[in-house]
Amino acid sequence: MTQARICAVGAGRMGRGIAHVFAYAGFEVALLDAKPRAPEEFARLRDAALAEIRNGLTTLAELGLFEATAIDRVVSRIRVVPRSDAAAAVGDATVVFEGVPEIKEAKAEAFALIDPHLAPGAVVASTTSTFLVDELSGCLSRPERFLNAHWLNPAYLVPLVEVSPSERTEETVTEALENLLVEVGKVPVRLKASPGYIVPRVQMLAMNEAARLVEEGVASAEDVDKALLYGLGFRFAVLGLLEFIDWGGNDILYYASRYMTGATGEGRFAAPAIIDRNMHAGRNGLKDGVGFFDYRDRDLEAYRKSRLAGFLEQLRLAGLARPPA
Structure with a gap:
């Protein structure tokens, strides 16, 4: 999935961490704000999100991971998108990560936002650390393209991602996500849906x-x-x-x-x-x-x-x- 286009839904800590990971690996990322906001409020969120990602990159550069001259190039691959532009951000994505707060109603609302706009072949992964895949798959019209991918914070540093498909998830979907995670330097492990994951x-x-x-x-x-x-x-x-x-x-x-x-x-x-x-x-x-x-x-x-x-x-x-x- 080298040509994958990424959408991270939810512009909080997890969404920003995922955007950092994929932009660092060379992917274009749409970081979609899942909340309705006035334009000036969204502008503050956008600036805060990009500043946090930039600060994380700057710290890693200062610690010797890479040359600081690359920071602008990495950040330029991330665009923070308002909820009103969800159709374009989601419709263009081949992989969508949901990372809104761990409240079932918030998850359901996020899936209702993105589901009508998903491309037929898109993979959707929730980053939940609370809910099991079968508790959320009913929120989507194509549950066979859905699975859980639990990242550990800070997402841009911790290599592990716990991948939990449901019985309805197509094997090719699970394999594609695992391969993509390996491509960006993560270590996926697969597990059955179980409270607490591993x-x-x-x-x-x-x-x-x-x-x-x-x-x-x-x-x-x-x-x-x-x-x-x-x-x-x-x-x-x-x-x-x-x-x-x-x-x-x-x-x-x-x-x-x-x-x-x-x-x-x-x-x-x-x-x-x-x-x-x-x-x-x-x-x-x-x-x-x-x-x-x-x-x-x-x-x-x-x-x-x-x-x-x-x-x-x-x-x-x-x-x-x-x-x-």
Whole structure:
């Protein structure tokens, strides 16, 4: 979809982030204001949106990502469009991202605005972090061209996009969106419609547990966050969570979960059934050659070395890599 034309509906934080991403990658973007506004109010919104995108680009240039001389070229690819011009902005687009606030009525209104003007082959993706694809697909006359694409903020920096098609979404539509996201430097993952998606579901549990540690007086907020930055974050910047289970051993998690459940009396520490099944099937990760992933045909020494190199890079980034005394 190299020739894709992008429309981002909603000129708030998410819409601006998406416009930044695609303009940076060389695409023309229409950033459509979904709200009716007086001309002078729209002019203020337009200027604020472009200024925010420019400021983000300027910061990235100052941090050494690219030469600042490219900023004007990137910003020139974005046009902020008033609601009154929705027909032209939407009708010209091959891919439309909806990014209005997480209120179902606001979503429905945005889809009612764009649906009559969509080109027959256009792909429509909601960026919602709240609603499932089937809760929104009925708002469009062509649900087979619709799916969810959950970006993480800041959208112009975080690589991940969680792509959730419905059973009615055409496979070619999902593949086309995934390919487009890869083209602009994103990392799409596909999942079934499920509350919390992947990242919000996992991070919600982690954030609540961190808050409980402070509430229970186990450690100060400063020390909890320091532990998570230099322990949890350090590890999981290199290893995926399931990969880490295999790395350390599924059996370790099995026994640790049993201990924590008994010691705290809290069912939230109990392991899911798949951990028990893997334990008793001898699928405990690297030491068994198979766990959540299959390592039997992998060069384990090269694999371990590559992950250790990743840890070393994290040490360097943290300013903690030192030569021997």
